Amino acid sequence: MLFNVQDCRLTGMENKLRYYLEKNKAKVINLVSRLIGIPTINPPGKNYEEMTSLLERECKKLGLVTRKYITPKSIIDKHKVAGGSKRINLVADLNAGHKKVLHINSHYDVVPATDKWKTNPFKAVVKGNKICGRGSEDMKGNIASVLFALKALQDCGIKPKINIQLSFTPDEEIGGGTGLGYLVARGLVKANYAMSEGYSGNYISIGNKGILWAEVEVVGKSAHGSMPYKGVNSFERMNMIVNELEKLKNKILKKKTKYNMRDTISKSPSFVMGGFIEGGGKVNVIPGITKFSIDRRLIPEENINAAKMEIETVIKKFNNRYKDSKVNIKFVSQGRPVVSIKDKEFFKVAAESIKFVTGKKANFSVMPGATDMRYFMQKGVPSLGYSARGEEKWHSDNEFVCINSLVNTAEVFALIMSRLS
Template sequence: MRPARAADPNRPSVETFVRADRVCETAAELVRIDTRNPPGRESAAVPALSNLLNALGCDTDVFTSRSGRPSVIARYGRGAPGRPTLLINGHVDVVPVVESDWTVPPFDGLVRDGRLIGRGAADMKGGIAAAIEGLRACIDSGVELGADIVFHLVADEETGGDHGTAELVAAGLVRADACIVPEPTELRVAVAERGSWQARIEVFGTAGHGGDPGRGRSAVADAARITTALHLARFHARPHPLLGSPTCNVAMVRGGVAANVIAPSCELTIDRRTLPGESAEDVHASILAMIDASCPDVDYRVVPTFFCEASELPLPHPFADFVDACRLDARPDRDPVGPGVGPDQGFVGLYLGSDARFLRNDLRIPTVVHGPGSIRQAHGADEWVALDDLTAAARTLARAMAGFADFAADGAAADRNQSRQTTGKM
């Protein structure tokens, strides 16, 4: 694998053209746009994103889902046959806020103490800003990009992706040789992530007078037994090397009719996180087996409500190595660029899910997740991303964009050599 480099060897490397003030300004501009989902306000960000990408010379379009949700598609490059394409996939929507929990207005994009604070700063408008700055740095450096850089800045990731990346895939609009998703990873390279299987568990009891609870059967009490059986249970004897063991969170409980009545019904909502290779049927069966083994006399029904697959880029993989090399080479010094991150850190898995699954599972596009910030700050009050992380991510992405054509050419050459060895042709 050849490293990313400028066309003129006497010029500085592309990552040195990343401007910390500019990436911060872009991220703050995006945070100030309220794109909460639900209800799905991504259209508010379309003008700003289109203007930013058009100013860089991208051909920009807006794809609108059947439900009317927009995603921005932009290409920097000629789109010529045989020219490699690096895709940047990022989501524009953010989760709702409880404003009373925040110490600052959530959509002000406040910069304080080396942090950008606001809903979406970490998840993931900071990552989108870093990717845009990466392309800006390539352009400013004068490097001749041998690959097309495509942005898919999509709707609806936070509620499953059906109105964003999934529709782009279904429409045949996702074509790339590799993809980087700049979700928050603490500047690590993530190659695997859990999926989610959610369900409603209906528990049935027998009503009776609350003064004599032994004469009926409490659905609430039986639901408590199911909760004990499932919550924090171990579903696999052999954990995944990056994702650990699957988990089950009993997230909500609803039941009973009055304080003086034995509860005739109760309902649990569960979220069972999954590992790569687990199907919806596999997970459903594991839930039934766990309940039946622990609560054989309980009357219940499991109603699945949602499923998204886990995904991974199996290691070793040359694209994962390429992005990790860009991460290390783009550092201004050889010191770690984030908490606990260093040259021996290795690849990581994510307990969260992202749109990377559509690219890995449906299209077999090699995809890694790498971006600024931490999932520990995402979705909470006073969400933030460190300004240094924005700059570091932009440096890595600039180097990846500049070096992707060389990487793709080396891969094609390796494939040709392998083919010659197999067939004996020269």
């Protein structure tokens, strides 16, 4: 928004920034378009070299000192990442001679695009207030906003009160362990305060729900379709165990977090079965093995081990009751819920900057989804999630980002950089 009723309260610096950002928005549109043009599709993780080269050039133009880290094979193997580009992590520092560091992370990989797109997903299309393209909202738009914020500070002659460190990392879309997770675990990045992907507008995220993924295998006994009594139908048994788990689910859904969430439904944990199903191959065969997945999301008050136990108990009871079939469970992925420790100064500066730009009171909320922000949070670094927005259609067809959000988000970042110390 350009010059609203609050202008009487703006200082010279803030006036200048807002004017600059609005007047030069072609820069941010141009950059996000170029980023969309490099299809960093993950899996398998393509064109990472080209992407990090472009970003490195942009950072150098802004006077940042850059370094690159290639994720070692041991980490790649540990996370079962196969194929694709070398995993390149770009870190860029702006040392303004201060003691503290504000780290801003962005991931540059994007999820694949289906053939349902109305336009080429890897060619940015600018129409009115929208820029359409894969990754525009998740999260190449934000990369452009952060760099635009630095450019604005520079061109307006405003010096940050804190050292700025940026990181551009791969593989958030497959868990982040081979991207930001690696940088943080190895101590290759430093932060007194951290920011990464999150909400937008007047919402800012302070944490992520936990995640527990499981694969359930129901083993019966295969037989000919004409003589079902000779087998045990694993599909029908699956149906029965699903009914038992449904009772657990209804109990779990009654819980509510005390933390702020953007919507009331998200205040509860979630429990989704059947995102993945496998089994049966032929109409006249009694299916011997049927598999399905569980995606359980935990609120901050919950604990992973307890969540595992609840599920295991239901399965154990079931197995005791039906001895002619066997239900096995394998937990394939997990991450505990995280909430940032509260840093008064950081949260205050962020809240004031957001209020300034959006005109609305900042709302600090926990996000249902998991983002790379958790790596800093787990280390006890005060962290906030904030990014440019489209329609929050992150992984869907015809994803877009709004130009006014790119500009406003850049303003929020610029204000935080110039106010936080």
